[in-house]
Amino acid sequence: MPKRSSSLDAVIVGAGVVGAACAYYATRAGLRVAVVDRGSVAGGTTGAGEGNLLVSDKEAGPELDLALLSAALWRELAAVMPPEMEYEDKGGLVVAPDEISLAALRAFAEGQRAAGVTAVEAGTEDLRELEPHLAPGLAGGFHYPQDAQVQPAQAAARLLAAATAQGARIHLGEEVTEFVVGRGAVRGVRTRFRELLAPAVVNAAGTWGGRIAELAGTTLPVLPRRGFVLVTEPLPRVVRHKVYAADYIADVASGSAALQSSAVVEGTPSGPVLIGATRERVGFDRSLSVEALRRLASQAAALFPVLADVRVLRAYHGFRPYLPDHLPAIGPDPRVPGLLHACGHEGAGIGLAPATGALIAAALTGAEPPLDPGPFRPDRPFGPQPGPGEGR
Numbered sequence: 289m290p291k292r293s294s295s296l297d298a299v300i301v302g303a304g305v306v307g308a309a310c311a312y313y314a315t316r317a318g319l320r321v322a323v324v325d326r327g328s329v330a331g332g333t334t335g336a337g338e339g340n341l342l343v344s345d346k347e348a349g350p351e352l353d354l355a356l357l358s359a360a361l362w363r364e365l366a367a368v369m370p371p372e373m374e375y376e377d378k379g380g381l382v383v384a385p386d387e388i389s390l391a392a393l394r395a396f397a398e399g400q401r402a403a404g405v406t407a408v409e410a411g412t413e414d415l416r417e418l419e420p421h422l423a424p425g426l427a428g429g430f431h432y433p434q435d436a437q438v439q440p441a442q443a444a445a446r447l448l449a450a451a452t453a454q455g456a457r458i459h460l461g462e463e464v465t466e467f468v469v470g471r472g473a474v475r476g477v478r479t480r481f482r483e484l485l486a487p488a489v490v491n492a493a494g495t496w497g498g499r500i501a502e503l504a505g506t507t508l509p510v511l512p513r514r515g516f517v518l519v520t521e522p523l524p525r526v527v528r529h530k531v532y533a534a535d536y537i538a539d540v541a542s543g544s545a546a547l548q549s550s551a552v553v554e555g556t557p558s559g560p561v562l563i564g565a566t567r568e569r570v571g572f573d574r575s576l577s578v579e580a581l582r583r584l585a586s587q588a589a590a591l592f593p594v595l596a597d598v599r600v601l602r603a604y605h606g607f608r609p610y611l612p613d614h615l616p617a618i619g620p621d622p623r624v625p626g627l628l629h630a631c632g633h634e635g636a637g638i639g640l641a642p643a644t645g646a647l648i649a650a651a652l653t654g655a656e657p658p659l660d661p662g663p664f665r666p667d668r669p670f671g672p673q674p675g676p677g678e679g680r
């Protein structure tokens with residue numbers, strides 16, 4: 289006979305960084321929550337993320353507003369969380385190979401500044417000072433002091449530990465297979481081992497968020513967008529900021545299913561340099577793509593020639609939770625009373641997790657949301673969906 293638990297205010301499905309942030313802010317607001325995951329903490333895409341907390345790659349609009357709120361919340365969290373989270377407010381540097389791309393960066397930064405981003409133009413001399421090992425011959429770039437970094441799996445684990453200290457219950461290794469429904473509303477979820485009853489269920493299942501929506505009787509077109517990351521041998525600090533070339537911004541915004549790569553290079557406190565990440569929609573294909581790794585390696589060496597002779601220790605991949613308009617789904621689903629979504633953050637879920645958690649906590653308690661949740665409505669029109677064979 290499965291156990292039954294009914295003294296909860298909310299059940300959160302997913303123990304990735306987004307579910308962890310939802311649990312953290314919900315318990316901070318005084319709610320009793322349970323988090324359930326079929327695997328381990330950060331065993332989904334969070335464990336494959338790089339941990340960039342970027343405002344620099346987002347154009348003015350709702351995602352940037354979410355990123356700016358998140359950047360402020362990450363700073364607050366860093367002050368109260370253990371150092372294992374490896375928060376570093378190191379700043380980002382976007383570089384332009386030529387004058388045309390520098391002019392495009394200038395226009396992009398102008399819009400961001402109006403939204404509250406600090407973007408400082410860097411001439412060739414400044415580039416050398418900011419990053420002494422950068423390739424010569426670049427036209428210039430922009431320095432974004434608000435960009436930062438965390439260790440994603442540690443961040444999720446620390447947020448969950450803080451939520452547990454506030455009374456959250458965590459059930460790992462338990463797959464949600466069914467929703468409990470009564471009087472036209474979601475009343476909880478079932479796993480093989482238990483029934484968790486609550487007036488609200490939060491879908492924080494990342495790339496599998498579409499499946500959870502289906503279980504609840506609705507739809508959310510979340511698709512996997514695969515990414516590879518290269519990890520080098522430990523090095524002394526040769527890369528100080530998050531450094532990437534201007535064309536990365538276009539890659540992020542593109543909805544193409546084809547392989548796209550523009551390296552983001554960053555050092556880590558323990559020494560290895562992370563070089564990420566490719567983007568392609570190939571479903572949940574786990575096979576190694578030598579072409580993806582080759583491109584990342586050559587782009588990183590073009591930015592930092594010193595990396596050309598460095599050994600790569602390993603490569604890993606993950607599947608970003610992609611929604612066709614590149615915005616996450618956050619908030620109550622008006623089609624299914626009692627169901628809330630917090631998924632579909634694509635390549636920015638680590639950065640956007642705290643603001644997502646704060647929005648969900650506000651929705652659960654009826655408090656004033658910290659920003660307008662309208663653009664993230666889960667029932668918004670998503671436009672044309674890719675067909676079979678286009679990376680579904």
Ligand SMILES: Cc1cc2nc3c(=O)[nH]c(=O)nc-3n(C[C@H](O)[C@H](O)[C@H](O)COP(=O)(O)OP(=O)(O)OC[C@H]3O[C@@H](n4cnc5c(N)ncnc54)[C@H](O)[C@@H]3O)c2cc1C
Pocket residue numbers: 301302303304305306307308324325326327328329330331332333334335336337338339340341342462463464465492493494495496500514515516517564565605606607608609630631632633634635636637638639640
């Ligand atoms: C290569 C790569 C690099 C990236 N780099 C960055 C970066 O630098 N910065 C950034 O912000 N983002 C980055 N991302 C994106 C980021 O990793 C994701 O947006 C984020 O981790 C999503 O978190 P999540 O909690 O929504 O999903 P997940 O971490 O996938 O968590 C969802 C959880 O739901 C669980 N689940 C699913 N179905 C069920 C079920 N039926 N029952 C119970 N549990 C279930 C899964 O087991 C999983 O643990 C990167 C992604 C990739 C692939």
